[in-house]
Amino acid sequence: MTTIPLAVDAIHCLDTTLAKQTIASCQSTSGWANRSPDFDFAIDYPREATDPRELSEIPEVRLWFVRLDAQVPYLPLLLDWKSGELGRYVAMLVPHQFHPTEGIQYNPEALEIWVMHRVFTLHDWLASQGMEGRGRIKAMTQMLGYELEDAFLTCSPRAVVGSAIATSGELQGELGNRR
Structure with a gap:
């Protein structure tokens, strides 16, 4: 540590x-x-x-x-x-809001945007370092309550942009299932 x-x-x-x-x-x-x-x-x-x-x-x-x-x-x-x-x-x-009994409660839309931004940022950064990082990225999103589908990081940027313009529910479908 x-x-x-x-x-x-x-x-x-x-x-x-x-x-x-x-x-x-x-x-x-x-x-x-x-x-x-x-x-x-x-x-x-x-x-x-x-x-x-x-x-x-x-x-x-x-x-x-x-x-x-x-x-x-x-x-x-x-x-x-x-x-x-x-x-x-x-x-x-x-x-977010902090609740003494429930802990941190993130704003759902803000968290979803941050997770998507971070997934793309980390995927590109790891690739630039010559490292495979899908497993680490998926683990990170799981820690935050999201399931990232394997195909998500392999689809073309055009397909991702098309889905990102869609409604939040459709975007969530592209991201995977929120726990």
Whole structure:
């Protein structure tokens, strides 16, 4: 497990340097692409004792993660999913509500858009690295409650665009079944 510390100064300055350096140092080791995901974040952001917000509900923290996501779009593949880090990361990027008993409740349409964007981004990035990643992408979408059909990533871009213009229900059919 590699923990990326995130201090309040870095958040306020939108400084992602330490996170990018930590990720890059792990990528420089041989076989990094075949390792199990193992990054998490230790966020140090002081709040008033009466502030009930989760970290993903604080705009400054979310903005820092939006910046990191733009710079390291493949980061979801490297996070420690088993500890819930993928869910926390997505909560930084996708509108949601937090319920004390039910946990994070993502906005369904926003989550669907994020998942589709991430599937295409990761598929293209993995291909550019010479790596096969369908299994990892499918596992990621399953963690978020989606079943990605095998044929989805093999269909032509024209077929995908045609279905993406269709209604949300038809798009969901292309994506697969939501659990």
